[in-house]
Amino acid sequence: MGFTVYYRPEAASVAPRVALEELGQPYELALVTREGDLVTAPDAFFAISPAGTVPALQDGEIGLSETAAVLIHLADSFPESPLGATLRSAERGHWYRWLIFLSNTVMPPFYAIYYPERWGGAAAAAHGSRLLNDLFDDLDTQLAARDHLVGDRFTMPDIMLGMLLIWGDDCLEPQATSSRPNLARVLARFLARPSVAKVLAEEAA
Amino acid sequence: MIKLFSVPGTASTVAHAALLETGAPFELVQVARRNRDEPPELKQVNPRGRVPALLDGECRMSETAAILLHLGDRFPESPLAPAVGTPERAAYYQWIVYLTSALHFASARTRIGDPVLADPGTRAMLACFDVCEAALAGREHLAGPFTGADLLLHMLASPTWRPGLPVFESRPQLAAHHARVSARPAVREMAEIHARDKAAGL
Numbered sequence: 125m126g127f128t129v130y131y132r133p134e135a136a137s138v139a140p141r142v143a144l145e146e147l148g149q150p151y152e153l154a155l156v157t158r159e160g161d162l163v164t165a166p167d168a169f170f171a172i173s174p175a176g177t178v179p180a181l182q183d184g185e186i187g188l189s190e191t192a193a194v195l196i197h198l199a200d201s202f203p204e205s206p207l208g209a210t211l212r213s214a215e216r217g218h219w220y221r222w223l224i225f226l227s228n229t230v231m232p233p234f235y236a237i238y239y240p241e242r243w244g245g246a247a248a249a250a251h252g253s254r255l256l257n258d259l260f261d262d263l264d265t266q267l268a269a270r271d272h273l274v275g276d277r278f279t280m281p282d283i284m285l286g287m288l289l290i291w292g293d294d295c296l297e298p299q300a301t302s303s304r305p306n307l308a309r310v311l312a313r314f315l316a317r318p319s320v321a322k323v324l325a326e327e328a329a
Numbered sequence: 330m331i332k333l334f335s336v337p338g339t340a341s342t343v344a345h346a347a348l349l350e351t352g353a354p355f356e357l358v359q360v361a362r363r364n365r366d367e368p369p370e371l372k373q374v375n376p377r378g379r380v381p382a383l384l385d386g387e388c389r390m391s392e393t394a395a396i397l398l399h400l401g402d403r404f405p406e407s408p409l410a411p412a413v414g415t416p417e418r419a420a421y422y423q424w425i426v427y428l429t430s431a432l433h434f435a436s437a438r439t440r441i442g443d444p445v446l447a448d449p450g451t452r453a454m455l456a457c458f459d460v461c462e463a464a465l466a467g468r469e470h471l472a473g474p475f476t477g478a479d480l481l482l483h484m485l486a487s488p489t490w491r492p493g494l495p496v497f498e499s500r501p502q503l504a505a506h507h508a509r510v511s512a513r514p515a516v517r518e519m520a521e522i523h524a525r526d527k528a529a530g531l
Contacts (some may be wrong), residue, residue: 193422214387220395
């Protein structure tokens with residue numbers, strides 16, 4: 125059985141890969157490619173990713189897509205892991221709130237920047253950049269006195285945030301962390317984790 | 330007791346229907362949109378007075394999808410969430426995240442009244458409905474059994490969410506799903522309360 129991550133290099137599939145590395149779980153990789161609207165992948169991918177997007181995860185008989193959903197599923201699968209939060213705790217509520225906020229508010233503006241042809245061209249991309257700069261200003265303030273989003277440890281929402289900061293440095297001008305010292309610190313600590321270094325090195329190869 | 334802050338007819342309807350599905354006692358605080366900065370407790374959950382906001386003991390929640398996930402955990406006997414570790418549970422997570430990030434996000438970018446339905450937000454919304462239509466072929470609900478994800482889709486597909494959007498034309502599965510969810514006692518009760526409170530000027 126085991127895990128298979130459907131991925132595209134440097135796409136959101138980085139997040140579940142980092143989570144699996146942190147959990148110490150071996151996994152297979154299956155490549156998904158995309159040209160325009162044409163997605164090429166093994167047939168099994170389309171059964172578990174209705175929208176045809178990466179990441180998707182096969183975990184034995186369970187298959188699912190959507191970054192935050194995959195991270196929640198992995199946390200449930202390893203309830204002892206510090207990456208998750210105890211079911212029915214107030215902390216779990218925070219943990220959900222951050223995963224959802226990063227998914228529905230911080231991640232989508234990147235699509236307008238990376239795929240302007242789908243979202244209304246240069247004006248949409250500029251609008252996406254403005255939204256992200258406001259969001260990153262706010263996050264920088266919130267992280268002034270702490271390194272992590274939930275509790276006092278590295279959890280699933282921190283994996284999503286780290287990935288989105290990499291994207292923010294990649295596509296924003298000036299870079300997302302260039303004048304935001306707290307985000308710069310959070311990103312530096314993220315990049316220093318062996319799990320992250322390993323995944324990024326493999327994807328860049 | 331759980332307290333839900335809501336503005337009639339908004340995304341709060343999803344959290345409200347979910348609470349009714351649990352059968353647990355709760356207090357609904359309907360706030361007029363213009364008065365969202367008034368209830369002090371609402372400001373504690375969310376300084377900007379965004380709704381829905383849920384107070385549940387130590388847990389202060391905002392974000393519709395996060396509230397759904399919280400209520401699914403909090404009431405494991407309710408129909409909101411399948412058991413942890415099952416394929417249905419995984420599908421439930423997937424659909425909630427997909428609907429909130431792809432469909433809800435797109436709906437915030439529609440130009441209401443665009444006669445050609447060609448703006449990027451509308452196109453993205455209709456593409457999401459196509460994904461849901463395909464997923465609903467051969468099953469009654471998104472994750473198999475009814476879950477909180479169906480309440481989210483129900484709201485986003487409602488004729489009142491984006492009036493004039495041809496959601497159900499040529500999408501028979503989605504139309505049947507909408508009718509199925511509309512017929513649930515919790516959803517009917519929610520709809521009556523919001524219609525009443527809207528009519529009362531809230």
